[in-house]
Amino acid sequence: MNATTASTDSGTPVPSAEKCPAFPPPHEFSARAHLGSLEDYRRLYRESLESPMTFWRRMSAELDWKEPWKELLAWDLPHARWFVGGQLNASYNCLDRHLAGPRCHKAAIVWEGEPGEVRTLTYRQLHWEVCRWANLLSRSGVVDGDRVVIYLPMIPEAVIAMLACARLGAVHSVVFGGFSAKSIRDRILDCGAKIVITADGGYRKGKIVPLKERVNDALEAPSGVERVLVVRRTGERVPMRAGRDCWVDKELKQVDARSEAKPLDSEHPLYILYTSGTTGKPKGILHTTGGYLLGCALSTKYLFDLKDEDLFWCTADVGWVTGHSYVVYGPLALGASVFLYEGSPDFPQPDRFWRMIERYRINILYTAPTAIRYFMRMGERWVEPWDLSSLRLLGSVGEPINPEGWLWYHQKIGRGRCPVVDTWWQTETGSVMIAPCPGATPCKPGSATLPFFGVDPAIVDDQGNPVPSGTHGRLVIRRPWPSMLRDIYGSPEALRNTYWSEVPGVYLTGDGARQDEDGYFWITGRIDDVLNVSGHRIGTAEVESALVSHSKVAEAAVVGEPDPDKGEALVAFVTLRQGEAGSEELKNELRRHVAQEIGAIARPKEILFTATLPKTRSGKILRRLLKELVRSGQIEGDTTTLEDPATVAALSKEVGKAAD
């Protein structure tokens, strides 16, 4: 196995072979792992591509099917149906089937609230709650196929609500608690939800997040929402609207705990999750039941090497796909114990994570590079005092992890003992696509390594031709996989255009990557107008349209700038309307405005007022030049297509001024 020298497009050097050797799986890990050698991985991987029928027939037995599937895949690009004719229920697979055996009284969820409360729910207890909630939803008029928006903090009720929807065949759409009233409203309207589930608030950095108030604002204008179910979390007084809003604890007194999980078609919609793309409007990514659940369960088993005795902690919020697949569906389908934490990693101090790992003896930690960089910056003194010897595996997701971060994670958190699985995937892919099998695949810090079963990735040039190894290009997936997105809710024609047509016949990920001589994938980040801020996807067009909706703004262009903490930070170039003048106050006002329109995560770090923006003769803003400007302070790229070449000089001056 050769280690590799590589560099990313953003200019970040990846350490050379000497500095960054490959890390073979530790022997004691491999000896106990579900997959213990590279040969085993390769054999299964090859089988998954060459004999998919045999492979998936065997693997699909990981789930409990009410009705066995007849046909593996019906593929009519861009529409896939997997495990055709099969029937199952995700809630049943995550709960009921574990009750018959020794998992019945095992912890399904171990939860810690930010203020410090602890709650444990066994599989039996979780099942009981989910059944009551399913009955509560039915009583509220929810039927199979209805959309339910969930806007909750990270409390067990978030998981309960999702599984209660799945039990009935209702489609949940979880909205991350950091999103604004406007974002909630847009999502409610887009998916046509009749019901919203929220809480009186949640705790974050010692403060209360006013979830209910935001939902009220979101529903101020007519919306089609008939009922708002409110979980009591903080006990604060919140405005309730009579006839529409009710307290969950009160309503639950009216229902019993008998509920059958409804057998659903393998392709029955499970959830819609909104994510940012290159347009001004988030896309509702639709996932269905059979293929998605199997993708989650298998990847959890083989990539996190999950065992019955593990306590698994994926730190993602359930508002993101990572929370759907690796807090809820993957681990619970396997009957695992899942740890859940409500709050912020730095509350009350930067050692909160390590304190909890010691206290609960967490075995697997799956977090994001942005968190790792934060801990690195805070310094080892916050980590060192804690007993992290329970940890046996570490995972990373959300953005490329730089080798320095990887090594720090491996040494300081894993104390050199734990494999680190860098997992590449997307909201659209549903489950992990490229990652090491920890007992089998030697790791190279900074590389997501090799594809998971059934995944057929390649790197191509702009014309769609494969590029030689070592050459940077576009990452594509050459065939459908079980947990792939099935639709963009409400805009079926966009599915083909967005993912399956730019390079005909293959799925375009939007990421750039290269493959080294060992076939390892090195993902370098987005190559479209999507930014990655602290592991969260933000479309530049969305932020631009938020800025332009402010009465003083004429035009805006948003680009990303490398940021040591966040990975990327937003820089906005803003042209004001005639008669308006730029000022520090206006910058703050615009930042507030964006937070109100989208959420705090989209707030630009820098705002530069400029008289003009660089445009082509057809009026298209050349973001490429702006990107170059914020990265290097000058523009050397091709400016021949500019309508007015003088804008470049003017802009360079503006940026220079801002830096002073």
Ligand code: WT7
């Ligand atoms: C984008 C997807 C999927 C979970 C969380 C984010 C970037 C994600 C990695 C990784 C390099 C990564 C990609 C991808 N990304 N994981 N391990 N290495 N880049 O989901 O919001 O849908 O974002 O996150 O750019 O396209 P998402």
